[in-house]
Amino acid sequence: MNVYDYDIGIVGGGLAGLTAAIQLRKKGYTVSLWEKNKYPFHRVCGEYISKESWDYLQRCGIDLPALQLPEINKLELSSHGGSVLKAKLDLGGFGISRYWLDYLLYEEAKRQGVAVFEGAKVEQLFYRNGSFEILAGSNSVKVKLALGSFGKRSNIDVKWQRKFVAQKPDSLNNYIGVKYHIKTDLPNDTIALHNFKGGYCGVSKVEADLYCLCYLTTASNLQAAGGIREMEERVLFRNSYLRKIFEQSKFIFTAPVTISQVSFNRKELIYDQVPLAGDACGMITPLCGNGMSMAMHSGKIFTNLADDFLQQRISLEGMLGRYAKAWDLQFSGRLQIGRMVQANFGKEWQTHLFISALKYLPGLTNRIIKATHGQPF
Ligand SMILES: Cc1cc2nc3c(=O)[nH]c(=O)nc-3n(C[C@H](O)[C@H](O)[C@H](O)COP(=O)(O)OP(=O)(O)OC[C@H]3O[C@@H](n4cnc5c(N)ncnc54)[C@H](O)[C@@H]3O)c2cc1C
Known part of the structure; x- marks a missing residue:
């Protein structure tokens, strides 16, 4: 007979993990x-x-209206060649x-009674003899059910030798991400996506008079330039919109936050x-x-x-089968369209032509936006 430390163990405390933890605790389970x-x-x-995710975050205990966050309902897309597409975002964000x-x-998770182990890097997560085990440093726990919500790329992916870790560089992998917070003079209600060779940079408002400036590009762009600053000057600045934002904004971080191998x-x-x-199971x-x-929506499907x-209404196999089915139904199509769009962005002239053409096809622009987005859940 197994003795369990918790009903649930969730590995990775980003949005998927934190919201799933809160929801499961609210259902009365012990959660780590x-x-x-x-x-x-x-x-x-x-x-x-x-x-x-507005409603879901509120159901997770976040009083969003009280935070007075900027509402964003316009999209602006620019190409390095100076073509600009403006579109309305129906659902917005x-x-x-x-x-x-x-x-x-x-x-909120702590307030609800979730046992949060922070600064705790999980080294092993596995299922054996009817229980899941989580090992992190000197901590070792047994749980009835585990969830892996450890993000884009984790030490666990490497340990498990997952296929995507070993995949050779192609148009869908080996990207890097760079983020700054800036003070700038841009509209509150617009998310701008400025394209450059091998990537694109998003700029939109967050709280406290700050804007988030975040870009994704190929690792080869960085290697060729030799450093982030050099890459920004040589590659990103070829888009005049980006050059202006970089030159006219105040950067809050001394160094950007970065990730690699996306x-x-x-x-x-x-x-x-x-x-x-x-x-951890698919990134748009x-x-x-x-x-x-x-991420939050997949966590919600898991919690149900x-x-x-x-409650022993279904077996573990039954649960996993239903999870895979529900996930596929909800996200597979969106991820596929996202991959197709990604593979075509970043090629300078292709992107320029794409944006120039979409300017005259607002119906198609709206269809692409709709196809990659879901409904409130
Ligand atoms: C450049 C870029 C820009 C983006 N911009 C947007 C955007 O504007 N809007 C949007 O909706 N999405 C955006 N995304 C996507 C979004 O950030 C992710 O989809 C989302 O954060 C996924 O949430 P998650 O909970 O799955 O993972 P994460 O939020 O990454 O959380 C995973 C957590 O697991 C932890 N972890 C990993 N390994 C271990 C371990 N072994 N033990 C313990 N903890 C571990 C990590 O520290 C991390 O906190 C962007 C992504 C990139 C790369």
């Missing part, structure tokens, strides 16, 4: 959450959240830094009986602007099925 960093901390993200949002969720390739949804959520390109909503499993 494992995060390698200590809150609050900055992470690379464009910090524009699609309105899809809002801006908040991950530093603040993740911290608010962490505080992959949009396909990933397994379940690994060795461990269900995965958020970027930032171009589509709703990875955060998808976890409840059925823990």
Whole structure:
């Protein structure tokens, strides 16, 4: 007979992990959450959240109206050749830094009674003899059910030798991400996406008079330039909009927050009986602007099925099968369109032509935006 330390163990305290932890605790389960960093901390993200997740975040205990966040309902796309496309975002979104949002969720998780292990890097997560085990430093716990929500690329992916880790560089992997917070003079209600050779840079408002400036580009762009600053000057500044923003804004961080080895390739949804959520099982390109909503939504799908499993209404196999089915139905199509769009962006003239053509095809622009976004959940 197994003795469990917690009903649930969640590895990775980003948006998927934190919101799933809060929801499962609210259902009455004992929950442990494992995060390698200590809150609050900055992470690379464009910090524009699609309105899809407005209601869900409120149900997770975040009083969004009280935060008076900027509402963003316009999109501006520019190419290096100076072509600009402007579009309305039907559902729209809002801006908040991950530093603040993740911290608010962490505080709420603790208030609800989630056992949060921060500064705790999980080295092993596996299923054996009817229980999941989580090992981090000197901590070792057994749980009835685990969730892997450890983001884009983790030491666990390497340990598990997941396929995407070994994949050779192609048009869908080996990207780097760079983020700054800036003070600047730009509209509050617009998310701008400025393209450059091998990447694109998003700029939109968050809280406290700050804007998030975040870009994604190929690792080869950085290697060729020899450093971030050199790459910005040589590559990003060829888009005159970006040059102006860089030259006329006040940069708040002394150095940017960065990540590397970002992959949009396909990933397994379940690994060795461990269900995965958020970027750990599939990442939509930032171009589509709703990875955060998808991460939380996949966590929500997990929480409902976890409840059925823990109440012994379904077996573990049944739960995993239903999770895979529900996930596919909700996200597969969106990820596919996101990959297609990603593979075509960053090629200077192709992007320029694409943006120039879309200016005269507003119906198609709206269709692409709609196809990569979901509905409130
Ligand atoms: C350049 C860029 C810009 C983006 N811009 C946007 C945007 O504007 N809007 C949007 O909606 N999405 C955007 N995204 C996507 C969005 O950031 C992600 O989809 C979202 O953060 C995924 O959430 P998550 O919970 O799955 O992972 P994360 O938020 O990455 O959380 C995973 C957590 O797991 C922890 N972890 C990893 N390994 C371990 C371990 N072994 N033990 C313990 N903890 C571990 C990590 O420290 C991390 O805190 C962007 C992504 C990139 C790369």
